[in-house]
Amino acid sequence: MTVPESFANATSGPSCQVPEAAPTPGEPIDDETLAKVAKALGNPTRIKIIRLLLAQHTCMTGELVAQLPLAQSTISEHLRLLREAQLIQGEIEGPRTSYCVNQRILTAFKRAVADL
Amino acid sequence: MTVPESFANATSGPSCQVPEAAPTPGEPIDDETLAKVAKALGNPTRIKIIRLLLAQHTCMTGELVAQLPLAQSTISEHLRLLREAQLIQGEIEGPRTSYCVNQRILTAFKRAVADL
DNA sequence: ACGATAGATCGTGTATCGACGATAGTCGTT
DNA sequence: AACGACTATCGTCGATACACGATCTATCGT
Secondary structure, eight states: OOSOSTTTTOOOSSTTSOOOOOOOOOOOOOHHHHHHHHHHTOSHHHHHHHHHHHHHSOEEHHHHHHHSSSOHHHHHHHHHHHHHTTSEEEEEETTEEEEEEOHHHHHHHHHHHHTO | OOSOSTTTTOOOSSTTSOOOOOOOOOOOOOHHHHHHHHHHTOSHHHHHHHHHHHHHSOEEHHHHHHHSSSOHHHHHHHHHHHHHTTSEEEEEETTEEEEEEOHHHHHHHHHHHHTO
């Protein structure tokens, strides 16, 4: 394989640019997706990761590993779960990967929660 | 035992009154709690349960069982998880139990999510 | 006191999570 | 071509989720 399998969804374009403008009116998400995203956020470490990504706009895996008291493989696993829930996007940059929050999904999630 | 164990938190007062007024400015919740609540919402069935409770203000377990395609024991289990996350409160009424959403927690959760 | 009913809990099986160390793949550098 | 840095994946483990049927408990009518 050329690309690490589950990275098929990794956009190759400049998807991690500053997300300042996220004016997405956003299509509402169904309960299935809502639950999926909620589940992804259902772990303190993953919430911290999201916070870090939001604070720094973008982050290499290594930076996250450095800022969290967990093994590299564990962080990578959390990133995988967040990726599967579409909450973050990874962009391969040379030998490393930079992650950013998928504002589209996060916004849709916020909306769905607010509308509960 | 007189009370079903994990019901120690079941308020005996009229806690399930119409939650119209939920003006709680609400103390912010920490990431631990946020994750806990998110996890509790991380299942489509539990989201449906919350929706049903919100729509009907209050609900007997039996009504929920009737409206969901799952065994009674399974619903009861989901209710337990929601209870543990403080998202709902159960009030024992004679031989049955009526549940309602804990607006305080739900509001705090909405706030925390919106503030992400 | 008895039986019916509602609902919580128990016991089981399967699946997924969360953590880790070890391994492997990819790229830039030497 | 080989090396080192960076990450994803694998394999494993214990713990927890999820679903079910069976059981237990508590309450209400009679």
